[in-house]
Amino acid sequence: MAEEAIKDMQFHKMGLDDRILKAIAKVGWVKPTLIQERAIPLALEGKDLIARGRTGSGKTAIFLIPAIQKILNHKDKLKEQSTRVIILAPTKELCRQIYQNCIQLTSSCSKDVKCTNLSWGSNLSVQKPMLMAVCPDIVISTPSRILAHLKARHLSLKTSLDLLIIDEADLVLSFGFNKDLKELGSYLPPVYQSILTSATLTADLSELKSLVLNNPSVLKLEEPSLPPASQLDQFIIYAEEEDKAVLIYTLFKLNIIRGKTLIFVRNVDRCYKLKIYLDLFGIKACTLNSELPTSSRCHIVSQFNEGLYDIIIASDERTVEDATHRQDLKESNPDKSKRKKDKESGVARGIDFQFVSNVINFDFPKSVDSYIHRVGRTARGNRKGSALSFISVAEKPLMEECEAHLQQIASEDEPSVFRPFQFKMDEVDAFRYRVRDAWKSVTSIAVRETRLAEIKAELLKSQQLKVSK
Numbered sequence: 111m112a113e114e115a116i117k118d119m120q121f122h123k124m125g126l127d128d129r130i131l132k133a134i135a136k137v138g139w140v141k142p143t144l145i146q147e148r149a150i151p152l153a154l155e156g157k158d159l160i161a162r163g164r165t166g167s168g169k170t171a172i173f174l175i176p177a178i179q180k181i182l183n184h185k186d187k188l189k190e191q192s193t194r195v196i197i198l199a200p201t202k203e204l205c206r207q208i209y210q211n212c213i214q215l216t217s218s219c220s221k222d223v224k225c226t227n228l229s230w231g232s233n234l235s236v237q238k239p240m241l242m243a244v245c246p247d248i249v250i251s252t253p254s255r256i257l258a259h260l261k262a263r264h265l266s267l268k269t270s271l272d273l274l275i276i277d278e279a280d281l282v283l284s285f286g287f288n289k290d291l292k293e294l295g296s297y298l299p300p301v302y303q304s305i306l307t308s309a310t311l312t313a314d315l316s317e318l319k320s321l322v323l324n325n326p327s328v329l330k331l332e333e334p335s336l337p338p339a340s341q342l343d344q345f346i347i348y349a350e351e352e353d354k355a356v357l358i359y360t361l362f363k364l365n366i367i368r369g370k371t372l373i374f375v376r377n378v379d380r381c382y383k384l385k386i387y388l389d390l391f392g393i394k395a396c397t398l399n400s401e402l403p404t405s406s407r408c409h410i411v412s413q414f415n416e417g418l419y420d421i422i423i424a425s426d427e428r429t430v431e432d433a434t435h436r437q438d439l440k441e442s443n444p445d446k447s448k449r450k451k452d453k454e455s456g457v458a459r460g461i462d463f464q465f466v467s468n469v470i471n472f473d474f475p476k477s478v479d480s481y482i483h484r485v486g487r488t489a490r491g492n493r494k495g496s497a498l499s500f501i502s503v504a505e506k507p508l509m510e511e512c513e514a515h516l517q518q519i520a521s522e523d524e525p526s527v528f529r530p531f532q533f534k535m536d537e538v539d540a541f542r543y544r545v546r547d548a549w550k551s552v553t554s555i556a557v558r559e560t561r562l563a564e565i566k567a568e569l570l571k572s573q574q575l576k577v578s579k
């Protein structure tokens with residue numbers, strides 16, 4: 111297709127079913143994003159696709175719209191109801207979000223396109239009757255969950271599968287899901303279309319290709335992984351542990367940080383330490399981490415999106431680099447490795463936290479990809495946002511590595527990626543003595559107690575929810 115024709119590609123020129131166009135209008139999308147312009151026509155042609163586009167650029171629609179169109183195309187011709195599309199995602203939160211998007215985009219054809227999310231709930235036998243009786247057209251799941259259903263013969267894809275989609279594909283592989291994927295291969299037909307997406311697909315895609323794709327079109331938009339400086343401000347400020355505590359307090363106290371804010375810390379203990387600390391000053395925040403039950407995590411994201419909370423303190427431990435560091439963690443602190451964490455939880459990846467004005471890296475992430483995914487929670491779609499990273503001496507090399515990487519892929523008219531955060535240190539110093547002791551007063555015992563109490567309460571809530579269902 112000519113470049114010019116692609117540039118002007120509007121949703122209504124893509125040959126989409128009227129019911130899809132109606133749903134797109136209902137969601138309020140006036141025109142496709144760049145990656146949607148490029149990828150949807152290719153996917154509609156039936157091409158295998160590896161699509162990399164920046165965070166928040168609307169990648170979910172590049173597979174959902176073609177999937178729904180594909181089902182509608184064949185609906186009248188096929189006699190039997192069957193599962194034609196599988197969407198795999200690494201975390202339950204992401205599966206739920208994709209499901210919600212799918213429900214929106216099928217709102218005008220929900221009788222013809224049935225969709226289910228298997229990642230939710232723990233019991234296979236509860237989902238079995240639905241899978242066998244309804245045979246949903248689209249099944250969304252984590253790899254391990256769908257594999258369990260396939261093994262138990264609750265679902266058969268051998269003759270029906272048309273389209274396999276893997277969202278956040280690099281993560282799906284890096285988490286050791288690739289074993290599940292390989293096994294999954296034996297339950298799939300020999301030929302089907304596949305679409306893989308992520309904001310951080312690296313150059314080496316050979317493993318991905320060999321697993322699920324036949325000669326794919328690789329669509330890597332020549333745009334940086336994060337939005338441009340006109341949309342996203344990225345600041346850094348040097349701060350050691352105690353300074354970080356004073357800074358965060360000052361930022362909120364002086365209303366320098368306004369609007370919805372995600373604060374990232376490096377582990378679950380730090381989530382609770384910061385929460386208790388901010389609580390001492392009446393700054394209310396909620397925590398989000400892999401120890402909380404799925405229902406609580408999803409509830410927190412929904413409540414945040416509905417505006418009930420303004421601040422979330424999140425630890426995104428289950429990111430690519432942490433998977434490789436897990437062995438080190440085990441060895442350095444065997445006790446911590448025993449804590450029950452959900453291997454299918456995720457905060458920074460793909461979750462569409464709505465209207466986030468600021469991302470604060472209280473602790474700097476351990477990899478460039480992790481930085482991109484964390485910061486990508488703000489400035490989504492066409493909205494603006496800012497990211498502020500606190501950098502200790504120990505974290506400086508990571509920041510420099512990150513800056514060098516972002517610099518390489520930034521556009522030429524944006525020479526520097528990180529700008530120093532202009533802050534009058536005497537304002538901070540005025541607070542220093544007031545809050546320094548507060549940070550120290552949050553002992554590890556207090557952190558552990560709060561952590562246990564909160565997790566216990568959330569588990570109880572989720573069990574009561576199950577019983578009342």
Ligand SMILES: Nc1ncnc2c1ncn2[C@@H]1O[C@H](COP(=O)(O)OP(=O)(O)OP(=O)(O)O)[C@@H](O)[C@H]1O
Binds near residue numbers: 166167169486491
């Ligand atoms: N064409 C469009 N016009 C306006 N907004 C859109 C459009 N397409 C998607 N969006 C909105 O942009 C936001 C981000 O979309 P989405 O979650 O699909 O991004 P993503 O590229 O998958 O992000 P990530 O890389 O973080 O997973 C969502 O709120 C979505 O509703």
